[in-house]
Amino acid sequence: MLNVKGLKCAFNNAGATVVGVDDVSFNIEKGACYALLGPSGCGKTTTLRCVAGLQEPSGGVIEIDGRVVYDATAGICVPTHERPIGVVFQSYAIWPHMTVFENVAYPLRVQRPRLRESEIRDRVMNVLSLVGMKDIGERPAPRLSGGQQQRVALARAIVRNPALVLLDEPLSNLDAVLRDHMRKELAELIARVGVTALFVTHDQIEAMSLAHRIAVMKDGRIVQEGAPREIYAHPRDIFVAQFLGAANTIDGVVDTALADGRARVRLNDGQSLTCRSAAQPGSPVTLVLRPERLRLSASRPDGSAGLAAQVRSVTFLGGFVECVTELGDARLRVIGPPDVSPEAGAGVWLCLLDEPIALPRRE
Amino acid sequence: MSASRTGRGDWLAVALPAAGALIALYLIAVPLGMLVYAAFRGPADFLPMEPGAQWTLDNMRAIVSDDALLTKVLPDTLIFVAGTVTLSTLMALALAWLIERTDLRGRTFWFALIIYPTLIPVVVKAIAWILLMSPNAGWANLALRALTGWSGEGPINIFSMTGLIFCQALSTTPFVFLQMSAALRSMNPTLEEASRASGATPLKTFFKVTLPVLLPGLLAPVILVTLITLEQFELPLIVGLPARINIFAFRIYNELNPASGLPNYGGAAAISLPFLALGLLALLAYNRAIRSADKFVTITGKAYAQTRIPLGRWRLPAYLFLLTFVAFSAALPTVILIWTSLFGFTAPGRANLADASFRAYASFLNDPVFWRAARNSFLVAISSAVIVTMVGAMIAWIVVRTKAPGRKVLDALTFMSLGIPSVIAGLAVMVVYLSFPVGLYGTVGILVIAYSYRLATTTRLARASIMQIGPELEEASRASGARWLTTQTRILLPLITPGLLSSFLLLFIIGMREFTIPFVLYSQENVVMSVLIWQLFQGGQPAHSAALGVMMIAMVLPIILLARRYIVARGGGA
Incomplete structure (x- = not known):
């Protein structure tokens, strides 16, 4: 489904070149949930942004659903809006000038050829009820609680049935109690929708409870990759051992x-x-x-x-x-x-x- | 935490803020009240409280039946304001967009060049633009004629409505630009990224997300520039009058200084009322705009740098636009002023470089009028900035921290000062001090009082700084046994000092630039540099006028740069 090979991303920071992501490769099976886990500055969010096309890598190949969306040597870089993705941002990025319904309907409305209004309505109501927000569709977006914003962001990300959903620290903006609750809900939702997901987190509990596979990152590289139990029981080095539990x-x-x-x-x-x-x-x-x-x-x-x-x-x-x-x-x-x-x-x-x-x- | 709860012994906690509130009332409410009073007193050439004056509706009848007001002054004012606002909004949006959102090079450099002319008094710029674009001998016209073989005058004529609007827009654009670039910068970039990740093209993202989200933030500067333009006096006087353009500010001035006969106080007051109402209406709209902008996005969480749009083949047009704007707004006026101060009216093509002379500068050394004007300018700018900063800070404190009765009225009153055109402020103060024989009329003192009505400049800045400081910092000081005054001076004051310094600096610049108020309240004794520059230019002494303009820039610029450095070092933003 998602295939990342030799991804490199270098920044230009105050004249000096900083390597944010260095030779990262991984593979996500269809329907699986994959976590990039690591401390801040390890390159996990940069990796996600490269997959989304929000940042241009400096090397490597990215393939989503059988289509090459980035290839440094072939000079391919498909713009974000042409990639079959949905993104849940850390700040949720709910548009304040639209209602909840319009926020979720947006990915369908910008599709060409146009969809029928009735179809848009059905599909939006479907995902809204999936995330338990059916009744507040007409509410203006600025008047939402953190948990509600998170649900709307998720609904917006999955409404057009993207091949891949990307989640950037989806729970970090919530308070501790709500985070526990939403984590369970998110796990259930991802399983129910059956979507392929890549998410980024610094929280090992989040990674272990949500993901089928985890890649632990440090300094722009993947240190270890595997199923949660496997990594927990067989950490490759002290860093991984201490980062996981x-x-x-x-x-x-x-x-x-x-x-x-x-x-x-x-x-x-x-x-x-x-x-x-x-x-x-x-x-x-x-x-x-x-x-x-x-x-x-x-x-x-x-x-x-x-x-x-x-x-x-x-x-x-x-x-x-x-x-x-x-x-x-x-x-x-x-x-x-x-x-x-x-x-x-x-x-x-x-x-x-x-x-x-x-x-x-x-x- | 309210002042009433600060304990018995702390009478200062009540007395000081109360004094601040009284001064604010005196600076704003008294002149405005007098203005309204004067509009309904007559006969028109009497002061409202003079023996023989009585209640009358004559002044009101006079403006209703005045055809010139309806067919000339009102349309001229509206065209002038609408044209200036449109042009400066478009230019400012383009400039802000280029600098904040594209991969343009040398952004800091361009930014500084764009805002630099805000330090130059408008009179000085007006004179420079006349030297540049006057139909007979303007440099731009000389150059165009030499290039195209055009004969006669022109092709550019600054003395026209178009010329006036162009100059005024050049002068106001930097203010709009500053606010618009702040709005662009505060936009959360993930809102746009979310749109792109939803499958929207960049163009669709711009129209469906970027623009609607930014709209309230862009609306506020547009309304503010409407207010600023409405009160403009310098350019309409210097550039507009030769073109027989008659805007309301000039009309009010004419009522006070008629070609023949006595000043018409009642008439001037009556004419100012509808324009005052217009200003306050715009202010109301401004207030609503900033509120809805606040409700919308500001940056949340950890924000990534906004993605800059590559200019591509638009790079060259973009640079040309920037270069043209900066040339007309900042570079050419500065060059022309320096040149004229050395060569007088002689244009570059015809001058012999050896003829350059510092005579104009040297003559000021022994000129008592120059020394008086320089002293007055600094005295008035500094003392009014001090008064406004102190009183404004106290009012901000009352509004944010206390539950004092009437604080909302106080807040509204100080905010109102933003909507009062300065010609009206000058007129109101004039009527007050002509009526009360306290010996202030015609002195520097009346200028200090008149300048000091701009309380909103400080209250807005001070409010923001006080609101950022949690009340528990002051509570902790009181819990440590400090009295009210100790708490204010040891805890609150040091924390809001950067904010107050920025406010002082801004008021100092405004004070140095001010022309309308000292022009309306002019006397031999209280002449300031901006008025002197105009008088010299009027009196056929272009080199002296330009030299004084150059000196003014040279005096203000280093002060601003040093002060800014200090404020930035203390962690404030100016």
Whole structure:
């Protein structure tokens, strides 16, 4: 559906050339929802704007629905309005001089050949009821709440059945409670409409809950691409591990390499444990321990691996307890059930529910 | 937080703003009240409170039965205003579009060149344009005749309605341009991007999204320029009068300075009433326009740089247009003034460069009139700017921060000052101080008072700065134990200083440029530079007149540049 190959985009910033996007390639299947995830300035929004044609790349190929819309070497650059897309902007960009209905009808009205008025009406009412806005079609656009604007923007983006919908940080303008709600609604809507979607976000929860596949970006490049579970469980480096969910890190050195991509790692304080790692013996590594994959125990666990640590602080957070433990000079955060409540300063055992991943560390 | 809640000991919290409100009333309501009063008092050559004056409708009857007013003054005024507004709107929109939305090069440079002439007094520009486009010896005509072999006078005749409108539009365009480029800049670019992403062509996007969204923002400057044009006096006097164009401002002046007989105060006041009403009506429309513009878009969230439209093969015409505009509005007038100050009427082709002489400049050194005019200009411009900035800031504070009764009236009254033509302001002040024998008439003091009616200039700027400062900053100061005055001087004042400085600067420029009020209220004692320039030119001393114009620009320009630098450094926008 969407095929991006070797996309490059360089800016001219105060005389100096800044590379915003550097050799980005990815592929979205028809009907799939794909997320570009990364911190601000990583080039994700620039990538989206290049796909939309709102920004001209400096190299690469973009193909939407079998049609090449940009090809640097062939000199092809299809203007935005001729690309089969719909865009939901971060600020929603609802036109203030039109009603909700007219905002949504606009993509149909500018189509040539003209559509019949009755058809426009039906299709607009259809999408408006799809996003739950059927009753406020005649309201002037400036009088909409944030959540309503978001729905109108989405309705406008899908009304002409575009091959591809692009969403630029679609939830970041909403407050926390509304964001939670709209995220679920958006996931449901995308699934129901069956549209192919590319969206950009800096929020890992958004990316994981909405997308079938995620590309994590950093400094204009894709660092890792895959299904949410896959990336979460097998981050390629520390950046990805920490960007996707909370991650404790602790340094160590590979002692012995074991079979099938595992290794025995000795931590700085002398304890050792088995990790998933392909690193050679003697090479420095960083272990990634997800807080929810650790359990607190008063005694040495049998069966699973364990680490001796010291409790530094315990914070009761209602549904669970957050416990910060110390292991040498590293601090590990553990989430536990509220009934487990060790004393600060006490010795404690950390049970590992699965083998952690150990990533090579450059020193 | 209201002044009434600021505690018992803080009588200053009530007294200071109250004093500010009283001064505002005195500066605006008293002259306007006197004007209306004078319109209904007669006989016409009596001052309204003079012994022997009584209530009458004669003045009103006189203007209704005055054919010249209906067949000449009104049409001339309307054609002049409509023509100027149309031409300057078109030019300003084109200029703003080129600079804000296209990939034109050297945008900062062009921007500076376009707004530079706003610093030059209109009298000075008027004289320069006459030197450039007068039918017999204007430089442009000399050049055109040499190029085309045209014989006789012309082909350009500045002394015509077309010439007047052209000059006036050149003079007002920079003001419209400033506001329009601000409107273009504040437009959220994603609104256009959303249209393109919906499948609309660039042309369709322009007509269906860009223009409708910008319309309220563009309407406000158009109405404002209508107001500005309505009160113009310099160009109609200097360029329009030889062409027998008679607009209302000039007519009012004529009533006060008739060719024979005594000044007709009642008649002048009566004529000003309909034009005052016209001005206030335009002001009402302006108020509505800025409100609906506010309701529309401003930039939200993180905005990307607007996509600039490539000029392509339109690049050359665009540069030609810019070059022509800047040549006529800024470059040629400046060159001509400098030339004339050195060579008098002798045009470049016929002059011997060795004949250049600084005599005109040197003669000012020992001329007491020059020194008086220079001192008066600065004195009046600075003191009225100080008064207006201080009083205006206090009124803005009352309106934004207190629940004082009557604050809405105060707000409306100060805003009204924007719609009062300056010739009417001058007339009203004249009637007040001729009626009350306080010894102000004919002094510099009356000019300071008359100039100071422009309170809206400050209140609008100060209001915006105060509104940006959360009331909790002042509340925190009070919660720390500071008294009202301490809070104002230590917290609020430093925060709004950049805004107040911009306002002061703007008023200073307006004061230095001002011609109408000192012309109407002229006396030997209170002559200012702009009036002196006109007198010298009238008296057949073009070199002296031009030299004074050059000196005025040379005096104002560095002050403005330095002050602007200071304000920008303090984080304000001027």
